[in-house]
Amino acid sequence: MRAVSATPVARLERLGALGLANRGLTPIGHLRSLRGVRLGIDIGGTKTALALGDAEGRVIAHTRVPTAPSGDALRDLARIADAARELVAQQPAGERALEIVGVSLPGGVDPGGGFVRKPPNLPGWDGAPVRDTLARALGAPVALENDANAAALAEWQFGAARGTQHAVFLTMSTGVGGGLILGGRLHRGDANLAGEIGHLPLVWGGEPCACGLRGCVEAYIGGAAWSRRLARETPRASLVAKLAAEEGAAPRPEHVVAAAHAGDAFALAELARFNELLAQTLCMLAAVLSPEIFVLGTIAVAAGERLCFAPLRERVRANTWARPQPTRIVPAALGERLGLLAGLGVAEEALRNPEPAPRA
Numbered sequence: 001m002r003a004v005s006a007t008p009v010a011r012l013e014r015l016g017a018l019g020l021a022n023r024g025l026t027p028i029g030h031l032r033s034l035r036g037v038r039l040g041i042d043i044g045g046t047k048t049a050l051a052l053g054d055a056e057g058r059v060i061a062h063t064r065v066p067t068a069p070s071g072d073a074l075r076d077l078a079r080i081a082d083a084a085r086e087l088v089a090q091q092p093a094g095e096r097a098l099e100i101v102g103v104s105l106p107g108g109v110d111p112g113g114g115f116v117r118k119p120p121n122l123p124g125w126d127g128a129p130v131r132d133t134l135a136r137a138l139g140a141p142v143a144l145e146n147d148a149n150a151a152a153l154a155e156w157q158f159g160a161a162r163g164t165q166h167a168v169f170l171t172m173s174t175g176v177g178g179g180l181i182l183g184g185r186l187h188r189g190d191a192n193l194a195g196e197i198g199h200l201p202l203v204w205g206g207e208p209c210a211c212g213l214r215g216c217v218e219a220y221i222g223g224a225a226w227s228r229r230l231a232r233e234t235p236r237a238s239l240v241a242k243l244a245a246e247e248g249a250a251p252r253p254e255h256v257v258a259a260a261h262a263g264d265a266f267a268l269a270e271l272a273r274f275n276e277l278l279a280q281t282l283c284m285l286a287a288v289l290s291p292e293i294f295v296l297g298t299i300a301v302a303a304g305e306r307l308c309f310a311p312l313r314e315r316v317r318a319n320t321w322a323r324p325q326p327t328r329i330v331p332a333a334l335g336e337r338l339g340l341l342a343g344l345g346v347a348e349e350a351l352r353n354p355e356p357a358p359r360a
């Protein structure tokens with residue numbers, strides 16, 4: 001049932017698992033439209049990006065609308081569905097059949113894959129039945145993933161990890177998000193909770209983390225935690241302090257990266273600390289998962305080859321077992337396009353690797 005060329009029966013089971021069962025939308029009807037387009041929806045706290053695309057991640061048409069959360073998730077989803085229908089209606093008649101919809105959203109997704117859990121910046125959305133609401137509104141099966149898993153899928157299918165079977169994606173923004181591709185499919189783990197790389201305990205009983213645990217990776221190299229450290233530690237004379245003051249803002253990791261590029265000693269020391277902690281994290285992941293590739297986003301991409309990737313590769317190589325092929329450690333490739341491709345990555349994974357229907 002994992003093969004792309006699934007049998008009609010497998011397709012039916014898959015469509016049932018994607019929220020069409022008992023919704024008045026017969027999966028049989030959708031078997032006729034299996035060659036239609038995919039719709040990707042990337043829901044963020046401020047903007048929602050919608051993209052129509054194909055299996056190769058080619059975007060046919062796209063639009064962005066404000067998410068403008070009203071406190072009522074169903075009302076917000078109705079507006080997103082309106083924008084989606086409008087986008088589809090603009091296509092030539094032959095390209096209006098939606099094969100599947102993939103949704104990337106912040107927060108967790110429940111074990112059954114239908115509801116969002118505690119999404120930050122989306123008041124009123126906790127527990128919202130996103131999958132079935134959109135499936136009903138759009139008349140197509142819908143798959144949901146949290147944004148880190150969606151980004152991992154997009155980088156694997158369309159970006160830096162294309163062609164691999166075992167890939168780890170890691171992004172450091174406010175928090176630290178991760179996604180695992182193992183054996184040629186997204187690894188969700190029990191209860192849909194795998195891939196939370198940001199919450200590996202890096203220091204036992206260490207700094208408090210936003211998740212309620214202590215010593216998590218995120219409590220050291222996440223943007224919010226790093227900013228708190230910078231507020232305490234940044235010397236007034238450093239370029240980091242100067243760049244922040246020019247903005248009238250508190251120092252952030254972006255200022256560290258910019259100052260490190262200019263050779264500021266404090267910024268270089270901060271980045272070296274970041275690299276050490278990130279290398280330690282990657283070594284633990286390498287020992288357990290043995291990926292072919294690590295794809296790193298955000299801060300690592302901004303720091304670049306000389307300030308991040310070269311020292312990181314050296315540290316990881318020195319602290320992991322020798323392999324026939326060294327594990328590649330590379331920057332994320334999709335950049336700004338990630339917003340359009342994340343949802344399409346989710347859609348593609350749901351077609352390639354359908355999950356069995358959840359047990360009632």
Ligand SMILES: [Zn+2]
Pocket residue numbers: 198199209210211212213214216218219
């Ligand atoms: Zn944590």
